[in-house]
Amino acid sequence: MIYFDSKNRNDKKPFGAVSQNTELFLHIKVTEGRLMQSAFLVVAKDKEEELFIQGTGETGDSGDEHFYFTWRPDEIGLYFYYFLVRDGDGNTEQTDRFQITIYKRNFETPAWLKGGIMYQIFPDRFARSLSYLPPIINKEYVLREDWGGMPYYLPDEQGIVRNHDFFGGNLCGITEKLDYFLQLGVTVLYLNPIFEAYSNHRYDTADYKKIDPMLGTEEDFVNLCREAESRGIRMILDGVFNHTGSDSIYFNKSGRYPEVGAYQSKDSKYSSWYTFLEYPEVYEAWWGIDTLPSVRETDPSFLDYIIRDENSVINHWLHCGASGYRLDVADELPDLFLEELRTTVKINDREGAVIGEVWEDASNKISYGQRRKYLLGDQLDSVMNYPLKDALIDYLIYEKNGLKLESLIDNLWENYPKPVFTALMNILGTHDTPRIRTLLTESCADEFEARQRLFLALLIQFFLPGIPCIYYGDEWGMQGGRDPFNRQCFNEKTGDQETFRFYKRLIAFRKRISGLRELEYQPRYSEGSFYSFYRMGERERMVIAVNSGSEDHILDFTLTNQERLKDFFISGSVSFETDHSFRIKANSGIAVYIGS
Incomplete structure (x- = not known):
């Protein structure tokens, strides 16, 4: 053996x-x-x-x-x-x-991702400032006055879901909420697409170099970045570079734009971006959706426009104040494109960030028959931590197996380069998934139990290495299933006050751990429904322990002669068992801070 x-x-x-x-x-x-x-x-x-x-x-x-x-x-x-x-x-x-x-020698990732707090915003549904009135736009759309109403989601008479109703959220509205983010403890804002597009989700880009007029102007974006920076908050933009909209200056299928698009003429300066199978009606499109024609990302003209030119898309928005990009469908972006994009970001700002949308273990991902090189030091700084999200949902709702959760996290710890593992974008949900509170509500006996299980997820999310990301409204217990129900309007007036208070207390406690990002992750002990881990340093350490089951668990935190219990944060029912142990009851957890 x-x-x-x-x-x-x-x-x-x-x-x-x-x-x-x-x-x-x-x-x-x-x-x-x-x-x-x-x-x-x-x-x-x-x-x-x-x-x-x-x-x-x-x-x-x-x-x-x-x-x-x-x-x-x-x-x-x-x-x-x-x-x-x-x-x-x-x-x-x-x-x-x-x-x-x-991985590559001297590979580094932005320090501000490690230990920060990210907040994801779906711009049309977050905040509407009356200081900005959008112009009348030459397209078919509905401007809703019922903030908080149900988004349109049924197909029209042609059987098409148009995604063309807008609630009027805008950049000025986000700017007016910056003090809210500051008080909450947010250090990074991640904005879903803000560039001109036909739809309300804006993943069908019409013009990469223009802010969608429904959201505001370039001046509004520059002001948002400037005001955010003055509060210590950075801005991450959504980069959608695998496809454009069919209704765009590049493709121009609807003929709304004065430029000659690839659909209109083979002589268009954009025609080499696209692959036509039968010109012009049959062309490669993302997942076969004809409103999202795929681009050839390694086409020299496309690379120049997006990355290489002095006023490329990447350069332009970094110069306007962005601190990096989250890359949509990174699995479908070629190595060359990713490598050139990251190089350009780092030339602008060594601390600029490139985060990839990857749903699996990004260290060994194979897509389209090719082994990907995301984490070797030339392509991505971080990825969205979907494996953690899925494992937490499994732990809280289904198997409630602490060892299984530990194994998943330990595999990421082992497989990912340390510069990536300490900068992971740790999520509980996004615009592409049902809201975490909805999943918990549907699986729990009542709202009290759902809330308590959410708090366990937050204890883990906020103290694992990386940057926890709050999907807008989750801090108020917003609910919603899959798109578009997970993309409803933000409204703290109707939110869950107890959930919001928990977020604020948890974040305030986290900020008191001044050296948190320097504390190394270490697995501790897990069994049954009990899960725990360490964050370890030379002179201080943390113990995080949660119990998703019905049986009590004892957490021992024996101190050395030089150590003392400096602080702790409790969720649910936790009590001192002895002078060096806690009893953790059902759906409860604790974060213990120990130092000399």
Whole structure:
């Protein structure tokens, strides 16, 4: 039997993903009852040829055999490795394969993502300022006066959902709410698309270089960035670069724009952006949706327009005050495009951020038959942490298995480069998913239980490494299923006051942990419905523990002679069991801050 634990520093050091040219030390123990003649570490960069590294062996006091290996990978990439042992008769045994990510030397991600708080805004539904009146626009649309009404979602007589009703949220409205964000503790605003488009969701871009007139002007955006920066708040924009709208200056299928679009003429300066199968009616489109024609992202003209030109789309909005981009459907953006985009962002601002929409483990993702290179140091700084969201929902609603949750988080901890793991965009929901409160309400006995389970999710979300992201209105317990019900109008006057108070208390407590972003994640102990983890530093540490089940759990926080309990934050029913332990009852949790 071969024993190896990739998460145990006695078996593998350093832990997890490492930068190129880092020397790795690995160890296995063999308990077979017969002498092994040789042992090999077998390594391959993804699907390339295997490299065999022979280990040095020794026999332990108990008769077990130990083999030691060293390996120094000099090329970045995703590697897989296993161990193979052979006895004197030529019989062999091998382990399962393990993954290791080797990333670029000196790879860094923005410091402000680590320990900050992000807030996601769907612009049409967040805040409407009467100081801005949109012009009359030459398109079919409905400007709603019933703020908070149900968005249109039924197909019209042609069977099409138009997404053409607007509630009038605008950039000036967001600017007027900046003090609200400041008081809440928000440090980053992530805006869903704000560029001119036909629809209210604006993922069908009509003009990348123009603010949608329903939202305001470029001057309004510059002022929003300036006012936000004065409060220590950064701005992240949604970059939708895999497709445009069919109703756009680039494609111009409806003929609303004066420029000649690719649909209108093969001689259009934009025609090389698109792939026509039968000109002009049949063309490649995102998921076959003909209002979203796909672009050829590596077309030189498109690269120039979006990235390379002095006044490219990327450069223009960074110069206006944005601090980076969240990239829509990053799986469908080629390596070249991602690499050039990140380079351009970093030339503008070394602390600029590039965050990808990736729904799976981004370290080993395969899309369209190709292994992706998101996290190796040349493409993305961070990704949306959908795996965590899914695992939290599973833990709170379905299996309620603390060990399963721990395993998922530990896998991300091991697979992701540390610069990424500490900057992950940790979400509970987005514009693409049902709201977390709705999922909990539908699965719990009553609103009290749903609220208490939400608070457990927040304890985990806000104290794991990375930046917790609040989907607008979640802090007030907003509810809503899938699109468009998860995109209704923000209104704190009708919100859940108890939920909002919890968010404010939790964020205030988090801010008191001044060195939180420097504290290292460590798994602690989980069983049944109980889950806990550490954040560890040289002179201070935190213990976070939650109980999603019905049985009480005891949390021991034994202190050394130099330590003291500096602060703690309780959700639900938690009490002192002894002078160094807490009793955590059903649907309850605690964050304990310990220091010298």
